[in-house]
Amino acid sequence: MSAVFSLSSADTARLAAADLPPRVRELLGALIGLCHQALTAPLILTVEALEQTLLHDADHARNPQQQADLLGQRSQLHAFAGHFSDRMLDALADALARLREPITPVLPTATPPPLPGMLGLTLVAEHEVDRDLLLTEMVRRETLRSANALNLLGQRLGVVAGTPAFEADTLPLAPQALCAMVRKLAEQDALSADVQMALYRSFERQVLERLGDVLDRANALLAQHGILPGLVYTPY
Structure with a gap:
């Protein structure tokens, strides 16, 4: 017997507005x-754990300036944390509701180098490169770890969408899509470079390392609803 999950009124309205069978x-x-x-x-744990880490680091800061910087980062994160989970789930629900719409790969993996004569932007460019490298490595690790479940879910969601199988760079529940959502929210709220980097690391520990179980449950759910119930993935 398949599990039944309740939907919020916003998600119900979102799906009702979509042009879907x-x-x-x-x-x-x-x-x-x-x-x-x-x-x-x-x-929720992603931002709670990060706030606690910043508070702990501030308590053990080497000097008053470092302590003030860490407390400032925690204050900036606190405003962001209040709605982080709701905004992430809203973005994910929106991506699933748009499953049948054309989509493009997300999360570019490289940042162009600064142009000659723009040395004043070197620090910004370095932060962007560090961020992109961190996110790319996070995606790589979890994609390898969950390769089997991602392939099965890509096939099943392809059936649901009436398209060829989804690849990891276009699958809404894949690490690449989830990291792109986190990055977009962090940039929208103008989190500092240090807070963003700490946020991404906490997101990997709290969410990505649990993602394999979520993907397995999504596969089981679709199989229970008759979407490729006997599908198996055998790598070369």
């Missing part, structure tokens, strides 16, 4: 409900 709407609604159940706590 009833069967597809039902399947995507079940996936969105699963994501809310499985990811809400890890997303």
